[in-house]
């Protein structure tokens with residue numbers, strides 16, 4: 365029994381290593397007060413839509429647009445230095461391209477699924493913080509679009525999961541667990557300088573950009589990307 369358990373743990377670690385990109389998992393990411401504020405929004409109970417979205421765009425103390433309470437958005441942006449440091453660790457060459465931050469409070473319906481995607485190039489750092497309920501399904505990562513050798517980060521309240529997007533590499537998906545709606549806070553550091561992003565990734569801007577223009581699956585649900 366003991367041996368079986370240790371083999372299982374080993375397998376888990378190996379699975380993370382199989383991914384071709386780095387993921388940073390940080391438990392207790394938000395201060396208790398901020399975490400509670402989002403949790404208490406109680407919007408998860410009222411949503412029957414596939415995805416319910418509240419979005420805020422901010423740089424420093426300047427709110428660029430928001431459907432999130434202004435004070436909450438301002439208090440969330442105090443994690444900026446922490447996020448920049450994570451980006452420094454995951455992809456230092458993109459730090460200089462930072463222009464603004466996106467915060468998205470997103471309720472995923474218990475039966476909804478967002479398919480594998482690699483994230484749009486405007487995202488330098490992609491992050492999600494699991495909020496509510498106590499049990500649900502975390503983010504699913506893979507090396508390919510089909511989810512071969514996928515690795516699911518386990519859901520834990522106030523756990524943050526970060527990665528730095530790379531074209532056709534950072535494949536990920538998420539879904540409800542079929543039991544409860546899933547409340548999460550998405551935290552992205554973004555850029556407006558898409559050409560320079562492709563340069564930093566050593567990828568082709570023309571084909572990359574075209575790909576998002578002709579196949580904007582993620583814009584089907586939202587007028588911005590998560």
Ligand SMILES: [Fe+2]
Pocket residue numbers: 481482483490536590
């Ligand atoms: Fe994503």
